[in-house]
Structure formats: C-alpha cells, structure tokens
Amino acid sequence: EEEAALYEEEDRMIQDYDQIMEQGAPVLVEGTLWTAEALEGAGLDAGAYEAVSGALAAERYRAAGELYVQLVRLRTALAQWADYDNYAEYAYEALYTRDYSLEDAAELHELAKRYILPLQLRLLEETSGQELRALSVQSRMNGEEVLDAIQPFALAFDQKMADTFRFMRAHHLYDIEYGASKLTTGYTVALPAYGSAFIFNSPYGDYQDLSDTVHEFGHFFETFHCTQHDLWTDFNIDVGEIHSQALELMFTGQAGELFGARYGEVYRNAVLYNILDSVLDGCLYDEFQAAAYQNPEMAPEDLDRLFKELSEDYGYSYGPGVDSDPTWVENAHNFQNPLYFISYATSALSALDLWFLYLDRPREAKEVYLELSALSLSLPYRAAAEKVGLRDIFEPETIPALAETLDGYLDGEPVSYGQRRAGAGGERRLPYILASAAALALILWLRTRPSRKERTETRRRETLDPWSPRQNREPLRPSGPDPWSVQDKKPPWEL
Structure with missing residues (x-):
C-alpha cells in the first residue's frame, strides 16, 4: 500500500x-x-x-x-x-531494460563532446540562415503533397516498403494536415488488432514536415512488419528510434530531386544537424538527470547551476554574468519520462552507422533495415545492433570512426564503410573484392590522396548567432534544433 x-x-x-x-x-x-x-x-x-x-x-x-x-x-x-541505490540505476535496468550501464553512458557523454560537437558546429558554420529560410519557402506543402514527395523514395527502396506506403495511403492511416486545434506533436500509434498503425503529425509549414513524416513512416513500417505478437512484445526505445532516424537520413538523397542540388544539400545538412543534436542533447539531459538522481539532496538552484555548466560543455553559450539556467524545466521528458533522453543519442548514432552503410553499399543497408524492422522491440539495444551487424557504439573506437567518416563525407570524400557483413555476399564476391582491392592499391600508388583540411575543436557557439532562439525560451541559451524549429523536440512515438 x-x-x-x-x-x-x-x-x-x-x-x-x-x-x-x-x-x-x-x-x-x-x-x-x-x-x-x-x-x-x-x-x-x-x-x-x-x-x-x-x-x-x-x-x-x-x-x-x-x-x-x-x-x-x-x-x-x-x-x-x-x-536499487538510486533511481538512475533503477530506470536504466527496470524501466528501459537497457543492456548498457550508467558507466557506459558516461563514457558516451565524453565521446559526444569530443567528436560529435565539432561536427555540429561545422554544419552551423557552413549553412546560412538565408539558405534555410529559402528552403523553408520551397518546402511548404500540404499533407498529400508531402506524401507525394516521399512516395518515389518509398517505392524505390524495396517492394515491402512500397507496398506498405501504398497501403497507408489507400486506407488513409494518417492525419498530417494543419489544424488550429491540433496538439503540436507527432507520433505513431500501433493498431495491433488490425496489424497496422496510424500516424499523427502537426505540421510546421517547412522542410520539417518532410523529415517528420519520413520519421513517423519509419515507425509505421516497423510496426507493420514486426514479427512478434503485440500481446507479449516489449518496447526498447533505443531500437525503435533507429528505424525512424535512419530513414530520415536515407531520404536526404531524394532532396536534390525535390529542391535542386544547392537546397538539397541544405536539406541534408538540416537533417544531419538534428541527428547530431539528438546525440548531444540526449547526452546532455542524460548526464544532467543522472547527476540529479544520484544526488537527490540537490536544491533547485543547484540544478540550475549544474545545467548551465553541463550546457556549456555541450557547446551552448551564455551572456556575461549568467551563472545558472532554469530552462531545463521546459523539457517535459525530465519530469514525465526520467532517464529517457539518452535513447535519442544511442539510436541516432546507430542511424548514422546504417546511413554510412547505405551510402557505400545501399543494397546491403536496405537488407539491414528490413531485418531490423522485423525484429521485436523487446530485443535490447546492443543485442539488436549486433543481430543485424551494426557497430557497437559503446566500443571506444566506434564514435571516433563515425565522426571521421562524417567529416570526410562533408569534405566531399566517398564513404567507405569497411568490412562487409557476414552472409552479405561471402565467397561469391571474393574474386571481385580482391580485384577491386588491387585496383584501389594501384590508384593510391599512382595518385596521392589530398590531405584533409584540419578541423579544430575550439569552435564556439557564437556561430549560432544567425539562428532564432526557441519560442518560450530565454535567448541566453541557443537551443537544440532551434535554427530550424520553434518547437521543443517532439515527444516519443507511442505504442
């Protein structure tokens, strides 16, 4: 009692x-x-x-x-x-059944600050506010136009995805038009009795309506194709968000056809920025909440000072004389879904990993995506990644490797994912692999690859100045996806 x-x-x-x-x-x-x-x-x-x-x-x-x-x-x-000694340990193990620990997450926090933050700052430097505003004008569409823009990508991806997209449209399993009375949110709800799902989204009136709808369709597709019966399935958020975020990244390849080469690149950078922001804000709020629950005697003013200090570690800037920041209370997840936010970071990193495979070997990446979508969300995060052949983000070399690949990609270098997955071609492809390797060695011998321009980690968040502050938030702390959004991060999709 x-x-x-x-x-x-x-x-x-x-x-x-x-x-x-x-x-x-x-x-x-x-x-x-x-x-x-x-x-x-x-x-x-x-x-x-x-x-x-x-x-x-x-x-x-x-x-x-x-x-x-x-x-x-x-x-x-x-x-x-x-x-349990504290609620942070309890939430990680009992609420979210994670197969990684608070100590694993703490190491991830430090790697994100060191390797992911400089890349996000680079995207801010290389994309102007004027370009984003122009993209927003070009991307204003009603709901059916958004689906028309996404449909060629879905049809070309795979027959299963094509059939699923057609089914969703034929039965109108979505509500994505503007409505003055709609809650400003987006989510996908499973309809297990029908073996289907339903997408709800309140549009922004800009490019995000495309990325949000692709995101939610990723959840729709997983719900539609998951092989486990809903009565005994669980829900590992870290796994569930890979489907949505990876599909957002894959869809960026379609942006050039929609907006032209220049604004297609702006769209890609905007989506990439938000993915990296998911990593950084996921780690920021996880580090903040872990400290709060491991030190439950902290007073509100202690939490405000802590949040300001941590925010600066993750690249946010403040005006002179500001020694605390109470705006953490605006993030409802801190109250409603404690220790949830790290799942945005883990899933975003795995989504990046899958996208790099897609850029190098698209057919193989599609196979991984389909395999991942058919898995039960009851499978813990690291086990699911291992099952489909994605890299373990908690291995110390993974985050530096992802960052190096992304930095090179932004420099215009082709993505090379590395070793093929077991069973993805095997001995049948061995002669071709050896021949390709020999040809590559010859090319490298004949022509030295140009050295990459050095990147430093001393970039400052002053580059945020062109962007508008988040609505209902103090302007001292430029925030998250704010260059492209006046909303807080939308809440998790629901089952």
Missing part, C-alpha cells in the same frame, strides 16, 4: 507539472497578483508587460524546479523499494 501510494503521488506530481507549464504560476508584482491569462488582457505598456512577463516566467521556473526536487526524492524512495 505504501509503494502504491508513492506511484499515485508520482502521477499527481506529473499532472501538477503539466498544469504549471500550461497555465503558469501566479506571481505578485507591485502589490498585484498576476497570472498569464490576466496579463494577456491587461493592456499594459511595453515596460510593465515585460516586467510582469519576466516575473511570471521566473515563478514558473521556480515552481517547476521545486516540484522536480520533490519528484526526485519520491522516485528515490521507489528505487529503494526495488533494492
């Missing part, structure tokens, strides 16, 4: 958080009690409006921060009921 009471209290706190973020918290300013609703109809001059609005934002952050501290302590008690 005591344990059940803790779970009920957890649910109540999450609902309280939703109310705080939706309606705000009242605040007293110069003797008047203000709410967000009252402010909108008050007719104040600009100075007074800014003062009240700032006070309301600060109070919202304070109230949410206090609630989070209570939530951390309650969840610590829940973990202790299950004989």
